[in-house]
Amino acid sequence: MTAFALPALRQISLAVLMATASPVLWAQAASPASSPAPTARAEVGKPLQLAQDLLKSGKAVEALAELRVAEQVGSLNDYERYLIARTRAVAALKANELPVAVAAFEVALASPLTPAADRPSLLDTLARAQLQLRQYAPAAATLRRYVQEGGQDAAVRALLPQALYLSGDAGAAAKELLPMVQAEEAAGRKPSETSLRLLVSAYAKAKDEPGVYAALQRQAQHYPKPEVWAQLLSRVPDQPGFSQSLTLDLLRLKQATGALRDEAEDIELAILAMEGGLFTEALLALDAGTQAGRLGTGPNAGEHQKLRDKAAKASAKEKAQLASDRAAAQAAKDGHALTLVGTAAVSAGNPADAAKALADGLARGGVKKPDEARLHLAWAWVKAGHSAEAVKVLDTIKSEDGSAELARLWKTWLRAQAQK
Template sequence: MSKLRFAPIFVLLTAVGLTSTLPVLGLAPAAYAADEAEQPKGETVRAEVGVPLQAAQELIKQQKYKEALAKIAETDAVPNKTPWETFTIDHMRGAAAARAGDTEQAGKSFEAVIASGRLSPAEQAKVVQALGNMYYDAKNYPKAIAWLTRSLKEGGADPQTRTLLIQSYYLSNDIPRATSELQSAIAADESAGRAPSEIELKLLASCALKSNDKDGYQVALEKLNTYYPKKDYWLDLIGRVQNKPGFSDRLVLDLYRLKAATVQLQTSSEFTDMAQLSLLAGFPAEAKKTLDQGYQSGLLGSGPDAAKQKRLQDQAGKAASDDLKSMAQSETAAVNAKEGTGQVNLGYALVTAGQFDKGLRLMEDGLKKGNLKRSDDAKLHLGIAYQLAGQKDKAIEAFKSVKGTDGAADLARLWVMQVNHPLN
């Protein structure tokens, strides 16, 4: 899982003023008058506190952080420290500890700095956020959750804070809370017209897998492929449609059609299987085009099956030629039939042969006539035909009208995704 990186130490140093020189307070007014803006009026640091702190600051500049912590520790013996002295010690100790990699001490010190109430609202916002970032980086996820949550509640608007909070829930194995936060964040992005981040969508998918939530994983995967289409996402989605309980074998050809349109067919057997199914369904022009693409890809025409593939190509070519010759007779029979299935099928055959206008008109008339054996299949094929003809709006409308639970509606939903967010 991707891990966002920040620079919490720098932010902490800047937020509490530790990038400027610490005056040696309490020695003489002239020694700190120039730094009056950093120090509340009327509050001073006595020499027994200021001298070791100034030495510690010089050691920090020299990147001698452990030595700086040792110097700061000298102030622990000073009795009756004022609130301002305690505040100054805490933020100096926090800075040195953070640079030394002592997250526990740094966190304790900066939590005390925040609790003092002496930071301005702007400074406090920076330190609260940086504490959450620091705890996350140290893999202290309970603390990270507490401070990142506080940052957001106090108005923190950095989207990375939200992402780190969600990752903290995830990495602490609070999957229900991570899922809930992700769903809210993604819904907010979508409502605002923004694309959710790919990291959050991947996390949502991972949460679903950890929870064995198949439906949730499907939703996350579809969103991933909608906003960030990738070959791997498509292959996963298509495979899940076929493996879903209730998927009808009669839709295998339609599954191949979707795969060919998205990620392309991957093996020689896929090309020949789709071509054979197209021939059996009465779409020889589609079979011929499929095999031609297989030869163009280099997956057909060589190896032990080359002769068999050539025979299939010749068969498809002859069937496509014969089909065109008998098209007029087939059209008359389809138009005169009482039900529209023949017109839909003939129209689709014409579309795959490149006769878009005539083919689409026949399909539309067939659907209007009704009495279809499988109306959802007809609507699915009409959507594919519109897509082949470049009529995207009509394709989407047709796909969205497909219903059922045998796989047709699932394929139609993925076709909408392909039309709106093509991979290629």
């Protein structure tokens, strides 16, 4: 997983942390209908007040010393323990004594004297301190309490999946994070890239491959980087029912998305294209690989050149015969030959003319693999720069041999490009 930074320790203001931490040294006169105000004894209240004054002057270490004086009085009542915990929590934070701060927050949160309105802020700061201390499981528990006790800050809630992931519970992290991502999408907002990377990594760590695949699709949709598409498309052959006959179509999508990134795939694309009689497409793939520095160098450079020479010779013949091949296909009884000529013309001729030939062939009928031909038609429209036409064709592809999956991924990429 791409590392994410631990959340910053949010320094809650003194006014918030100490709103109820000023000692009442004597009981106020109470009306019969009211309960007596809690009190702190003078011998506890004096060092406690001094600690609070020192804090306001920025002297956190000295404040902690005064709190120890207050504690040494002994036989503390609940209110005194509460006041010391609240004051110690903020003093320890400011002194960067995080273990001391964590213990003080836990005492304060366990006290019934802590106002309900203060609890979310205290839980937020406690969780951040625990994360800084790498106490990931306790931090996750604290963040769950934050949600349960009404904490509404989305940034704090987003810490829970991180804490769960870092604690080793990747499955729970993904379970918490997915609804957050879905809520962002439902609201028309783009989830953060960090959230999507974490979602992918959490599913991977939990060995949930369907989850990884779905999360990568989201990441490719919102952040269509070549490396993301490479991860996503590498998993397509493992999807249920995917036909190996669509490998060349998959490589074309990899090429379009920038995910075609190594020598083996360049060679595979070229060889599959040549086996299908698409010599110009093979030649263009070999030249692209050479320009990218993947081919033409290293121990296999000689083999690369031999393959290119073969493709170049056949490409020249293919281009010379394209017009006559199309005429013969037009005279055929069905449209199958016309779709083959149209597929060749995407690279060897004009993509817009290729799209017309493919569309005419499909309209005639008799095409052996119509959804595969529709993938080629959509590819032709992409090459011709007509993405909207490509999407219309892709919407019609339904075969469960992998064609529909490739169509859906093509649409994801095209829509992401349109949003740039």
